[in-house]
Amino acid sequence: xxxxxxxxxxxxxxxxxxxxxxxxxxxxxxxxxxxxxxxxxxxxxxxxxxxxxxxxxxxxxxxxxxxxxxxxxxxxxxxxxxxxxxxxxxxxxxxxxxxxxxxxxxxxxxxxxxxxxxxxxxxxxxxxxxxxxxxxxxxxxxxxxxxxxxxxxxxxxxxxxxxxxxxxxxxxxxxxxxxxxxxxxxxxxxxxxxxxxxxxxxxxxxxxxxxxxxxxxxxxxxxxxxxxxxxxxxxxxxxxxxxxxxxxxxxxxxxxxxxxxxxxxxxxxxxxxxxxxxxxxxxxxxxxxxxxxxxxxxxxxxxxxxxxxxxxxxxxxxxxxxxxxxxxxxxxxxxxxxxxxxxxxxxxxxxxxxxxxxxxxxxxxxxxxxxxxxxxxxxxxxxxxxxxxxxxxxxxxxxxxxxxxxxxxxxxxxxxxxxxxxxxxxxxxxxxxxxxxxxxxxxxxxxxxxxxxxxxxxxxxxxxxxxxxxxxxxxxxxxxxxxxxxxxxxxxxxxxxxxxxxxxxxxxxxxxxxxxxxxxxxxxxxxxxxxxxxxxxxxxxxxxxxxx
Amino acid sequence: xxxxxxxxxxxxxxxxxxxxxxxxxxxxxxxxxxxxxxxxxxxxxxxxxxxxxxxxxxxxxxxxxxxxxxxxxxxxxxxxxxxxxxxxxxxxxxxxxxxxxxxxxxxxxxxxxxxxxxxxxxxxxxxxxxxxxxxxxxxxxxxxxxxxxxxxxxxxxxxxxxxxxxxxxxxxxxxxxxxxxxxxxxxxxxxxxxxxxxxxxxxxxxxxxxxxxxxxxxxxxxxxxxxxxxxxxxxxxxxxxxxxxxxxxxxxxxxxxxxxxxxxxxxxxxxxxxxxxxxxxxxxxxxxxxxxxxxxxxxxxxxxxxxxxxxxxxxxxxxxxxxxxxxxxxxxxxxxxxxxxxxxxxxxxxxxxxxxxxxxxxxxxxxxxxxxxxxxxxxxxxxxxxxxxxxxxxxxxxxxxxxxxxxxxxxxxxxxxxxxxxxxxxxxxxxxxxxxxxxxxxxx
Numbered sequence: 001x002x003x004x005x006x007x008x009x010x011x012x013x014x015x016x017x018x019x020x021x022x023x024x025x026x027x028x029x030x031x032x033x034x035x036x037x038x039x040x041x042x043x044x045x046x047x048x049x050x051x052x053x054x055x056x057x058x059x060x061x062x063x064x065x066x067x068x069x070x071x072x073x074x075x076x077x078x079x080x081x082x083x084x085x086x087x088x089x090x091x092x093x094x095x096x097x098x099x100x101x102x103x104x105x106x107x108x109x110x111x112x113x114x115x116x117x118x119x120x121x122x123x124x125x126x127x128x129x130x131x132x133x134x135x136x137x138x139x140x141x142x143x144x145x146x147x148x149x150x151x152x153x154x155x156x157x158x159x160x161x162x163x164x165x166x167x168x169x170x171x172x173x174x175x176x177x178x179x180x181x182x183x184x185x186x187x188x189x190x191x192x193x194x195x196x197x198x199x200x201x202x203x204x205x206x207x208x209x210x211x212x213x214x215x216x217x218x219x220x221x222x223x224x225x226x227x228x229x230x231x232x233x234x235x236x237x238x239x240x241x242x243x244x245x246x247x248x249x250x251x252x253x254x255x256x257x258x259x260x261x262x263x264x265x266x267x268x269x270x271x272x273x274x275x276x277x278x279x280x281x282x283x284x285x286x287x288x289x290x291x292x293x294x295x296x297x298x299x300x301x302x303x304x305x306x307x308x309x310x311x312x313x314x315x316x317x318x319x320x321x322x323x324x325x326x327x328x329x330x331x332x333x334x335x336x337x338x339x340x341x342x343x344x345x346x347x348x349x350x351x352x353x354x355x356x357x358x359x360x361x362x363x364x365x366x367x368x369x370x371x372x373x374x375x376x377x378x379x380x381x382x383x384x385x386x387x388x389x390x391x392x393x394x395x396x397x398x399x400x401x402x403x404x405x406x407x408x409x410x411x412x413x414x415x416x417x418x419x420x421x422x423x424x425x426x427x428x429x430x431x432x433x434x435x436x437x438x439x440x441x442x443x444x445x446x447x448x449x450x451x452x453x454x455x456x457x458x459x460x461x462x463x464x465x466x467x468x469x470x471x472x473x474x475x476x477x478x479x480x481x482x483x484x485x486x487x488x489x490x491x492x493x494x495x496x497x498x499x500x501x502x503x504x505x506x507x508x509x510x511x512x513x514x515x516x517x518x519x520x521x522x523x524x525x526x527x528x529x530x531x532x533x534x535x536x537x538x539x540x541x542x543x544x545x546x547x548x
Numbered sequence: 549x550x551x552x553x554x555x556x557x558x559x560x561x562x563x564x565x566x567x568x569x570x571x572x573x574x575x576x577x578x579x580x581x582x583x584x585x586x587x588x589x590x591x592x593x594x595x596x597x598x599x600x601x602x603x604x605x606x607x608x609x610x611x612x613x614x615x616x617x618x619x620x621x622x623x624x625x626x627x628x629x630x631x632x633x634x635x636x637x638x639x640x641x642x643x644x645x646x647x648x649x650x651x652x653x654x655x656x657x658x659x660x661x662x663x664x665x666x667x668x669x670x671x672x673x674x675x676x677x678x679x680x681x682x683x684x685x686x687x688x689x690x691x692x693x694x695x696x697x698x699x700x701x702x703x704x705x706x707x708x709x710x711x712x713x714x715x716x717x718x719x720x721x722x723x724x725x726x727x728x729x730x731x732x733x734x735x736x737x738x739x740x741x742x743x744x745x746x747x748x749x750x751x752x753x754x755x756x757x758x759x760x761x762x763x764x765x766x767x768x769x770x771x772x773x774x775x776x777x778x779x780x781x782x783x784x785x786x787x788x789x790x791x792x793x794x795x796x797x798x799x800x801x802x803x804x805x806x807x808x809x810x811x812x813x814x815x816x817x818x819x820x821x822x823x824x825x826x827x828x829x830x831x832x833x834x835x836x837x838x839x840x841x842x843x844x845x846x847x848x849x850x851x852x853x854x855x856x857x858x859x860x861x862x863x864x865x866x867x868x869x870x871x872x873x874x875x876x877x878x879x880x881x882x883x884x885x886x887x888x889x890x891x892x893x894x895x896x897x898x899x900x901x902x903x904x905x906x907x908x909x910x911x912x913x914x915x916x917x918x919x920x921x922x923x924x925x926x927x928x929x930x931x932x933x934x935x936x937x938x939x940x941x942x943x944x945x946x947x948x949x950x951x952x953x954x955x956x957x958x959x960x961x962x963x964x965x966x967x968x969x970x971x972x973x974x975x976x977x978x979x980x981x982x983x984x985x986x987x988x989x990x991x992x
Binding site (some may be wrong): 103165221325329 | 673930
């Protein structure tokens with residue numbers, strides 16, 4: 001039976017209908033108060049040991065177990081009403097083993113010593129069945145055990161502790177702002193995630209972690225019935241590894257957009273009311289905005305837009321599993337092969353420095369330890385335009401002659417097997433003082449793009465096409481007004497080599513992807529991408545208007 | 549415990565309803581058991597098994613509704629679950645889109661949705677099927693990456709208005725990408741079934757391997773408008789957006805009536821009854837179709853019946869929520885599961901034979917909406933793109949990015965082939981003129 005059937009039957013997906021690209025969170029629905037109860041680590045240790053012992057007895061040379069409670073709450077509203085409130089909980093355990101040099105995995109929602117032992121035995125049986133057709137043995141990078149340790153996202157207030165009524169009120173107030181300012185329709189949503197996960201392995205680690213993430217968002221639609229035309233303007237928020245404090249706007253987190261754009265950028269807190277009001281005005285403006293003339297333009301890309309371009313053209317391209325061919329049947333491979341890296345060709349211009357980071361405060365990817373018990377850190381991916389390293393996990397390190405994992409292993413829940421996922425991948429700000437206005441005053445013919453839009457890239461990460469949420473024409477150093485029907489097409493290497501200027505640290509903000517999909521069965525993960533506003537010269541822009 | 553019989557499931561649901569004190573109560577049980585295995589670089593990489601049953605209870609007081617779930621089935625847990633749903637319902641705001649729960653319904657039988665051959669799959673079966681693909685690719689000195697996933701499950705539903713539903717279903721989905729060792733060729737094949745006895749991984753591996761070998765050393769063509777033959781896997785997809793899938797999921801009445809859909813009419817209303825496509829385009833859904841047997845009820849308990857969505861190019865029906873159907877006085881149609889696009893009798897080979905100049909597309913990838921107004925989508929060709937001249941495949945070509953709308957595409961129809969099952973749908977290969985490729989990609 002297709003997953004979509006089951007998801008459809010829970011009714012969870014209904015609120016997402018007008019928010020394209022949001023998968024259903026799945027999971028199950030529970031009373032909000034129950035979400036605050038936690039399971040005693042001592043109980044989890046006893047359960048974990050039963051799985052590890054059963055796996056070893058059945059013949060595993062390595063085993064790990066993840067006992068997880070994955071909470072998600074999503075609130076969907078439209079105009080003046082609540083469409084859906086889904087409080088989901090999923091509790092269970094996944095056991096991963098190596099037996100006869102081959103991986104095996106089994107998951108169960110029977111979280112008892114017997115249930116976990118049975119899952120461990122099934123995982124070993126699967127490993128042994130697969131080992132019969134296997135020629136190469138799994139080689140794990142050595143990993144010391146950390147004993148009993150814990151980590152928690154440094155939040156001020158858990159979103160799960162805030163009464164639902166308060167959260168609903170905020171979304172409906174944002175909708176009201178949009179309607180007051182001329183929106184025909186507005187859909188808003190608040191996604192909240194809390195992963196209470198316990199990892200134990202035969203290396204001797206027992207790691208208890210409490211991870212939080214949040215994403216407020218909306219889509220405002222303006223309809224002109226007479227012409228039959230409609231336009232949308234999405235929120236300029238970002239999903240973050242923060243608690244409910246992100247929903248409380250603070251003046252120091254606001255960065256004024258370039259003169260003439262009317263936009264505001266947001267750092268560690270978001271003003272949903274202010275953004276909803278502006279969104280309605282801009283959605284209406286988009287109905288009559290001039291259609292872009294196709295051609296070459298200098299692009300000035302806001303961090304809330306550039307993050308997705310970084311994600312697709314650098315983040316995915318430098319994942320070692322893709323580089324080695326493990327994702328060939330689905331997400332694809334990468335142009336940035338080991339041979340390509342050896343050739344020393346420039347990935348980008350000299351000012352392009354890109355860092356992988358699993359520790360950045362407020363980021364979606366921040367954890368203390370990854371899902372195979374490796375302590376997280378930070379490392380260079382692109383240095384002065386040159387590719388210097390990849391993102392890798394324990395069973396890949398030996399394949400590139402390294403002896404350590406980067407701590408990038410993640411599973412979306414207890415019932416999915418962990419595998420290599422993207423770390424936060426961020427463009428480092430420019431070293432010289434430069435504001436967005438400083439940058440724009442030197443652009444003769446350009447487009448300033450903010451927010452996420454349509455995005456598509458090939459399976460080896462060469463050719464991409466991106467849209468955006470707002471497009472402003474730049475003529476002779478000044479923003480002259482909104483334009484529409486814009487998408488840019490480029491080749492990853494040409495694009496990053498056309499990177500001409502990067503604003504300084506004061507403009508640095510994080511963009512995030514809350515539901516990044518990869519793997520078979522497909523799993524989502526959340527990851528942030530920081531940058532300051534950046535200029536790219538001579539990029540090919542197409543006009544996307546059509547008649548049907 | 550994953551697959552409960554009808555009686556076992558309904559007995560649990562009856563007990564759940566007996567604990568209810570709400571005005572309305574509906575309970576749904578979902579169970580699934582299954583496994584998967586994945587390969588890459590000619591070796592098995594990951595694999596797994598899953599077994600889970602969960603209960604969802606929706607309680608309503610007036611227009612207020614609450615949902616709670618659990619996955620244990622002793623009396624105390626069930627009672628607690630009902631109580632939680634009722635507590636949430638009391639806290640919830642009134643829903644202005646409220647419609648009462650459905651009463652007793654008649655559902656069609658769709659016995660072929662479940663096959664014991666699939667429900668009985670073992671880890672050894674998965675390993676053997678995968679081994680056959682590894683062996684074939686090794687012999688031909690090619691590298692494969694594949695994924696096999698199977699599941700057996702049931703859904704049972706019951707409410708205090710008399711609705712009662714139960715159905716079992718199975719699914720097996722397989723896909724394989726075969727690449728040449730020099731990285732210049734890549735081929736793809738996919739298939740899915742209710743009944744695993746129809747599945748043969750090796751024959752699909754052969755198709756992908758043939759395409760990989762044929763696609764090495766591709767030549768570049770200039771981007772522009774070309775006649776294309778899109779194979780079914782280029783029209784619908786299992787795990788990614790697709791041109792026909794996107795069009796079908798945009799056939800919602802409410803967004804059309806609200807003026808924010810390709811089906812919205814200038815000045816108000818929607819385009820139901822208008823001819824929007826070539827007259828050879830007919831699309832319907834039928835959950836009892838033996839090739840794509842599906843659940844015969846939707847998530848809210850509405851019966852799924854044979855429904856025509858597009859007939860001879862004319863939009864015949866739009867789906868909607870129950871609320872919107874009642875408000876507008878339109879047919880109360882749930883969205884379809886799988887859909888069937890009628891085709892012709894020609895095989896893919898015959899369609900190629902009848903093509904003077906064109907491009908054969910195995911698969912389209914990373915398809916994303918560009919403009920919801922026109923349903924303009926972008927994406928790329930992948931894993932086997934070939935130039936056709938004088939009825940023959942002449943040579944492989946480099947991949948293209950396209951910017952195209954399925955609405956425009958289904959007006960530029962040249963020919964339809966014999967429908968095949970992909971991702972739970974039956975879709976013919978389509979020959980389309982003036983398909984818009986906007987740039988070249990170096991990706992293989």
